[in-house]
Amino acid sequence: MEKMRYDVVVVGGRVGGSTASLFASKNGLDVLMVEKNQEIGTPVQCAEATSSSTFKTLEMKPSPKYVCTEIKGADVYSPDGNHGHLEGGYAEGFILERKVFDKQLAIESAKAGTDIMVKTTVKNPIHKNGKISGVVAEHMGHAIEIEADLVIAADGIESQVAKMAGLNTHQTPKSLCSCAQYEMVGVECDPNYLQFYFGEKIAPGGYVWIFPKGDNIANVGVGVRSDTGTAYSFLKKFTANLNATPVELNMGGVPVYGPVDKTYADGLMVVGDAAGQVEPFTGGGIHVTAHCARIAGEVAAEAIEKGNTSGNFLKKYEKLWKKEVGQDLKQSLKYRKIMDRLSDEEMNILAKFLKEQDLESISKMSVLGFVRDYPQFLKLLKEIL
Numbered sequence: 001m002e003k004m005r006y007d008v009v010v011v012g013g014r015v016g017g018s019t020a021s022l023f024a025s026k027n028g029l030d031v032l033m034v035e036k037n038q039e040i041g042t043p044v045q046c047a048e049a050t051s052s053s054t055f056k057t058l059e060m061k062p063s064p065k066y067v068c069t070e071i072k073g074a075d076v077y078s079p080d081g082n083h084g085h086l087e088g089g090y091a092e093g094f095i096l097e098r099k100v101f102d103k104q105l106a107i108e109s110a111k112a113g114t115d116i117m118v119k120t121t122v123k124n125p126i127h128k129n130g131k132i133s134g135v136v137a138e139h140m141g142h143a144i145e146i147e148a149d150l151v152i153a154a155d156g157i158e159s160q161v162a163k164m165a166g167l168n169t170h171q172t173p174k175s176l177c178s179c180a181q182y183e184m185v186g187v188e189c190d191p192n193y194l195q196f197y198f199g200e201k202i203a204p205g206g207y208v209w210i211f212p213k214g215d216n217i218a219n220v221g222v223g224v225r226s227d228t229g230t231a232y233s234f235l236k237k238f239t240a241n242l243n244a245t246p247v248e249l250n251m252g253g254v255p256v257y258g259p260v261d262k263t264y265a266d267g268l269m270v271v272g273d274a275a276g277q278v279e280p281f282t283g284g285g286i287h288v289t290a291h292c293a294r295i296a297g298e299v300a301a302e303a304i305e306k307g308n309t310s311g312n313f314l315k316k317y318e319k320l321w322k323k324e325v326g327q328d329l330k331q332s333l334k335y336r337k338i339m340d341r342l343s344d345e346e347m348n349i350l351a352k353f354l355k356e357q358d359l360e361s362i363s364k365m366s367v368l369g370f371v372r373d374y375p376q377f378l379k380l381l382k383e384i385l
């Protein structure tokens with residue numbers, strides 16, 4: 001079997017993998033990133049919206065090379081068709097061309113010194129003396145043993161590496177949102193505003209989105225709780241009357257019930273979707289993944305420098321990401337749980353209230369009683385609707 005040796009091997013070559021490897025390489029480590037697909041960034045499994053914080057974390061500029069449109073706000077439709085308009089704030093950001101963005105991020109990482117192997121699938125981690133000390137991968141029918149002081153698992157929602165290393169990263173149908181999306185041509189929409197549609201009939205436990213990419217091209221997608229049916233059938237239904245045609249279909253799951261219990265072990269850190277580092281309310285994971293993966297890359301450098309890749313040292317990674325984004329994720333999960341319990345009727349009342357400050361109608365709602373920080377919840381929903 002062919003053998004290799006690196007300080008760090010990163011499994012997965014999209015936003016989590018490229019960010020972790022970029023910052024590990026920038027800090028002087030000898031890094032290999034391994035991606036099972038033949039091209040970084042494809043197939044896309046994303047609606048491609050992100051906030052400016054992603055670029056800040058990555059120390060990159062929102063270049064027209066990979067930014068399709070700048071987003072200034074959003075239009076949100078409640079189940080009865082009522083409509084609220086949001087300008088700026090949480091809804092500001094960018095629609096990326098992720099095929100280009102993800103590849104550019106990998107290029108930045110390679111420029112910083114990362115070696116990259118594509119069409120290479122990690123089969124299992126190597127356990128030595130009770131710790132993870134590399135992986136076994138397969139490239140074009142050949143097995144390769146890659147020895148490393150540290151493994152960073154950035155292998156997404158289908159992650160096997162962390163599981164095989166003994167961490168509980170299991171997702172249940174309830175904790176996953178299953179998504180289907182067309183990139184469509186001929187969608188008449190404002191290029192600077194997102195559209196969201198809510199309702200049990202069109203997207204149970206989730207929402208429909210129309211994210212504009214300019215020139216009447218848009219990502220039209222549906223996310224539904226995985227235990228409610230297939231997202232694709234809801235997508236077909238919603239797009240039937242759009243008078244637009246698809247040029248791409250992508251499907252995938254998003255973990256929307258918060259991060260996994262533990263994101264490190266001896267010789268291992270887990271980042272991104274593999275760790276459930278996604279905002280539960282919106283399903284947005286790009287900015288959170290980039291944030292946490294950067295921390296993982298920097299902690300990896302410190303661990304290697306100190307010659308200590310034990311779980312005891314690597315828990316610093318978990319402490320840091322929890323300190324920096326943990327509270328936001330917790331809060332977002334609270335809102336997700338509330339939204340999951342709202343009936344269409346309650347959602348209509350809530351939307352109406354937020355538009356008209358109708359206190360009498362809000363008092364009819366059944367589920368809001370359990371929200372302790374009721375004013376903050378309303379404040380957030382006001383910003384969204």
Ligand SMILES: Cc1cc2nc3c(=O)[nH]c(=O)nc-3n(C[C@H](O)[C@H](O)[C@H](O)COP(=O)(O)OP(=O)(O)OC[C@H]3O[C@@H](n4cnc5c(N)ncnc54)[C@H](O)[C@@H]3O)c2cc1C
Pocket residue numbers: 011012013014015016017034035036037041045046047048049050120121122123154155156157158159160179180181221250251252253254271272273274278283284285286287289
């Ligand atoms: C339909 C959909 C729409 C979304 N829309 C948005 C959005 O608009 N905005 C937003 O912020 N987030 C969105 N998300 C979430 C976002 O895409 C993810 O949170 C983000 O891509 C996570 O990045 P990651 O690097 O952790 O994982 P991934 O992007 O899943 O990348 C994991 C990589 O690991 C590779 N891999 C897996 N196993 C192995 C292996 N054994 N060996 C080698 N390589 C392996 C995969 O091929 C893949 O390239 C969406 C998700 C979906 C499914």
